[in-house]
């Protein structure tokens with residue numbers, strides 16, 4: 001049996017350090033707004049090379065409150081990708097704006113400046129690209145376009161912690177960015193967690209207010225806010241994992257290149273290969289016309305797999321009436337063919353070979 005991801009291995013490797021840090025927090029009893037939260041934020045800011053890193057409850061909250069901090073609301077349009085998790089669409093919906101979906105690039109599976117430009121209207125306020133599966137979108141191109149039209153860029157980095165383009169981290173190209181520390185993410189906690197990053201003092205101040213009941217100082221409420229704080233236990237665990245994130249991501253890249261060497265000759269589309277961390281393989285997702293056969297074979301051999309994502313966001317009941325879409329032919333084709341295979345930093349070569357052999361047999365037979 002090969003799981004889709006195995007969190008036990010990472011916990012075992014860091015168990016001593018995590019257990020003793022957790023015990024210290026438990027006995028210290030400062031569970032909310034404790035010192036590890038601030039330290040974690042400072043460490044992430046330094047790692048990403050960004051001025052402000054502000055933690056919150058989840059990647060979903062980071063996105064929603066980022067929209068608010070950026071002043072996006074009713075009558076505004078936000079151009080985004082149809083090929084993402086629901087939280088991307090929810091963030092736009094929560095502030096009453098309209099999501100405008102444009103097609104993805106067939107190779108990177110991200111939206112591009114070329115697909116975005118025709119969707120820009122007088123109502124467009126922002127672009128919300130997603131670095132899907134850990135693949136960095138073309139941020140220089142998207143930011144240049146945004147500058148030309150005076151639009152804000154908010155990056156959804158939920159799946160891309162640690163990925164970079166020419167040494168610059170995703171999450172530092174746009175006006176603001178949002179990260180998730182859900183346990184399965186490249187930097188994953190032991191519960192929910194998220195983070196907002198920006199170089200803007202103004203956006204940082206606004207986000208900080210919104211995530212903590214609109215409070216600047218105790219008992220002074222300057223805005224109607226939310227309770228969206230990262231807790232001290234998550235912060236202390238994430239601080240430990242952050243020290244290893246580049247190593248974890250490099251291990252994912254190695255696993256991906258092993259997959260590529262085995263699956264490359266088959267009639268499937270494999271993710272772009274990289275050794276520069278521009279793709280950090282949160283998922284290893286292939287495209288195949290034989291998806292049903294592959295799923296049956298993986299199931300038979302008890303090999304983990306998942307279809308991310310079978311339905312484009314604007315074709316979901318929740319979002320269809322509150323969005324508009326351009327031509328989404330690439331997205332529709334990708335949704336029919338995509339299948340994600342097991343990947344995690346500790347996956348072994350022999351596990352990858354078993355997965356690849358199973359897929360090979362489908363094409364042989």
Ligand SMILES: Cc1ncc(COP(=O)(O)O)c(C=O)c1O
Nearest residue numbers: 058059060085087158180181182
């Ligand atoms: C692309 C994307 N955006 C946002 C989120 C939301 O993050 P969270 O689960 O921390 O709320 C996720 C989580 O799966 C995601 O994959």
